Amino acid sequence: MFKLKLIAKEENLDTVNEFVNRQLAQSSCSTDTRVKIDIAVEELFINIASYAYAPQEPGEVLIKMSFTDTPPAVTISFSDRGAPYNPLSHPDPDVTLPLEKRQIGGMGLYLVKSLMDDVQYRYYDEQNEITIKKIL
Amino acid sequence: MQIKKTQNQKELILALTGSLDNNTSKQLEAELSKSVEGITSLKFDFSALEYISSAGLRVLLSAQKKMQTQGKMSIRGANQSVMDVFVITGFANIFTFE
Known part of the structure; x- marks a missing residue:
């Protein structure tokens, strides 16, 4: 298990990416899969940096990363101590809407x-x- | 991320290299707000762009909305990872690809 604890601030995105990519580089991960993981990691980290804490009092986020074997997969978790908030409770956006909407x-x-x-x-x-x- | 800018009169070509992520998308937003005035054809060259996240999409969406009122916008050279993001989010149907 690899762990990284840091302040949930947008400026720390590069540090998060470096941490994740350092572990992925040791795995059988393809470039295409790595990019997909990088996108997911960015979206989740930035969400926490933007909404979990009050802007003047940013708190910490703990990132844990582990690999499993059958099938080869990576699991990454993000924990924060902000107010309870389930981002999965929102309905998916309508991706068929025209530009204006x-x-x-x-x-x-x-x-x-x-x-x-x-x-x-x-x-x-x-x-x-x-x-x-993500299955690797 | 690097932005290479080529302007021929009212046509502006922006060639992006690297990652269009939450932090670098601000750089593109700043470039667009200072360069797009009076432009009737905005072309993005994404052949050296490796990565785009929703923050990058946000900037492209606002550029598309702006260009809709003053000309046209197109994208060329997007790699598979970048195209996947456009397809998943439905932006593949909104943007024009050369």
């Missing part, structure tokens, strides 16, 4: 759900925990 809200999480093989949320031990899984 298009809004970008909700698109990030929709990408996560589409690109990953599994996405789970739980509120546990006073923490929001969102976990993604």
